Amino acid sequence: MKRQNYLSWDEYFMAVALLSAQRSKDPNTQVGACVANDQNKIVGVGYNGFPWGCSDDELPWDREGAYLDTKYPYVCHAELNAVLNAITTDLRRCRIYVGLFPCNECTKVIIQSGISEIIYLSDKYRETDQVKAARIMLDKSPNITYRQMQTSLEFLTVHFVPPGEK
Numbered sequence: 001m002k003r004q005n006y007l008s009w010d011e012y013f014m015a016v017a018l019l020s021a022q023r024s025k026d027p028n029t030q031v032g033a034c035v036a037n038d039q040n041k042i043v044g045v046g047y048n049g050f051p052w053g054c055s056d057d058e059l060p061w062d063r064e065g066a067y068l069d070t071k072y073p074y075v076c077h078a079e080l081n082a083v084l085n086a087i088t089t090d091l092r093r094c095r096i097y098v099g100l101f102p103c104n105e106c107t108k109v110i111i112q113s114g115i116s117e118i119i120y121l122s123d124k125y126r127e128t129d130q131v132k133a134a135r136i137m138l139d140k141s142p143n144i145t146y147r148q149m150q151t152s153l154e155f156l157t158v159h160f161v162p163p164g165e166k
């Protein structure tokens with residue numbers, strides 16, 4: 001008899017997004033994104049981090065202070081990285097799984113890439129103008145939908161040492 005508690009496609013791709021987020025150096029919010037195509041193949045992943053060559057130790061991770069002394073002007077968002085890292089530029093009929101509802105800038109990138117569905121987990125910034133603008137654009141775009149991930153999973157455990165082999 002087959003295993004019953006295997007991951008759904010949604011859970012699998014969201015777990016890949018969440019695992020990718022673990023690469024982020026952002027001390028406050030780690031975001032990961034995973035793009036899957038209509039054959040359920042992963043075509044791109046990303047997480048929030050500074051651009052190539054910009055040292056994580058030299059640019060600030062602060063949230064407050066003068067704009068140039070915060071992370072905000074420098075950090076590449078997870079969705080941008082997932083789209084730029086994708087193995088193809090034609091992302092029509094693809095879904096993007098992301099741990100956090102996309103901001104307005106990521107939403108523009110997602111729409112322009114042709115991605116047809118956004119699946120997100122947290123909506124913690126829904127009251128911000130960035131996320132409100134994102135929703136305005138998405139609600140006007142005929143070729144893209146979005147939904148919050150539904151799952152009974154609260155967490156997933158990964159064993160680097162298989163149980164019983166320690």
Ligand SMILES: O=c1ccn([C@H]2C[C@H](O)[C@@H](COP(=O)(O)O)O2)c(=O)[nH]1
Nearest residue numbers: 026028029031048077078102103106
């Ligand atoms: O669409 C988004 C929105 C935000 N992020 C990243 C950018 C930052 O590194 C964090 C947010 O930091 P806060 O301290 O919570 O303001 O999330 C993203 O990757 N995608």
Ligand SMILES: [Zn+2]
Nearest residue numbers: 077102103106
């Ligand atoms: Zn963004």
